[in-house]
Amino acid sequence: MRLHATILQLKAMTAQQSGSRRRLLAWLPGVIGVAIVLYTFIGGGYLVSVVSFGLIYALFVTGLNLFMGYTGQVSFGQNAFAAISGYMSAVLTTTYGWGVAPALACGIAATLVVALVVGYPALRLKGHYLAMATLAIGLIAYEVAVQWQSVTQGYMGISGIPPLGVFGYEITSDRGNLAFLALVAGLGVGAAALIRHSRLGRAMTAVAGSEDAARALGIDVARYKLLAFLIAAAYAGLAGSLFVHVVGFVSPEVYGLHMVNLAFTMLYVGGIGTIAGPLVGAIIIILLPETFRSFRDYQDMAYGAVLILLLIYAPRGLASLSDLWSGRARG
């Protein structure tokens, strides 16, 4: 009896230690992401701009993760929402002389209105049909940006967009942009974590798990899908507007299919359905081509090979690497 009790006690202690180690490991990818941002900020140079773009993408992908990772839906059209907000910000500040903050807020509001109008009917579709419908939204937004030349100036794009700033203060340095974007991305990821652990987040995850089971518990599935779509659109809108003010220029190519490809790669490499995944994925994927720059002609091949290796050895993304390590420890 005493031996049995001791074995049980030992098992409980081991489980507790393994739990603590898992929790520590789960934080590690996020800590590495933050460390890269800090290192870049201190080191300065060209990488500051690269990591800044990574942080903008982190926001974009965090929204996508809410819709795809938490709610289990598919969208290939988030670039449309980034485009709507980005162009709105650009036009309002350059043509009408608005301040950056109200233009940005207006851009996000316009994005939400469009997402509501488009999402209400589109979200009745499921799976591949929803994927195709959202892809169409992205393509339509691209075509509008190209064709509506009186407003968007077509392929020429809009230049001279003022930098980020508020109450007359403008962020003119790359380091300033990086610090500001790190703060906004941190708040964005924090808000996503709060959503995940709220009643809203649980309902969204229930929808992803089983729509019928969720409905049978009284959860309004259509409402939560639409809410997730709107939140994701707001994140995309914020990212889209931040981009034009950081770069100072916007053209249709900025929000083309390349943006969707990149965002999906970041989401899956970082870890879909995880809180830190979008941040980690965005930073790693934005830095990878820079890392392989010395490979010259073989740069794309090395980039592709690393992506394949990452998805083989961390199929649930870098944010879930702790599972891999703890699995090895057990094995």
Add this chain to the structure above:
Amino acid sequence: MALLATVALSACYGHVEALKPTDIRVEDGEFVAVLGPNGAGKSTLMRAIMGLVPNRGAVHFHDEALPRRDPAALASRGVILVPEGRGIFGPMSVAENLELGAYLVGRHTAEFESRLARVLALFPRLRERLSQTAGSMSGGEQQMLAVGRALMANPRILLLDEPSLGLAPRVTAEILETLGELNRQGLSVILVEQKAPLALRLANRAYLLSLGKIVAEINPREVQSYDEIARYYFAT
């Protein structure tokens, strides 16, 4: 006045009528079994009652006709389904699954605490697993969670779709024993089951479903042998 009754309830998947116009009723406190072979339309009947599939006809709760495609309206009246395959939310913890059971009352209420205490008393194993991911539990524990989550909704009538599916006989017996106890405390139950002897042991009444229609209503006390029931099973 029946607690729950269907009036000519039918359901289609595309052009296939999986459930022909069906009338069943469940009295307050009654334990009704729905038996039938694979493909008889048992699960479709449950899904049609809940409004989870396109359907025709009507579902009455205390003589009030309920909306045909509004599961939330049924859930708010205490008509709760434990779906086939359990329908637990695998990536979430056991505690989060139970919280979702009481989705309509919210988490920070005395009512929630009292329901949670009741469920954990019925299934003590869930108390030990509260922080564990639901998907990592055994099949039996997942079924306990599915029933526990349904009980968190404080049901007036529980619709259980094949709770024995893929479970060891001992675990099935344990779960059915709990259901029997809940029924004795006044909870009405509709149990969909392929394994007739299991269901008839607990049921006050049973419907036999074959090829999408009710072919017999059975009083379990009058069943002398299962040959008659088996004939319906193999006739399909």
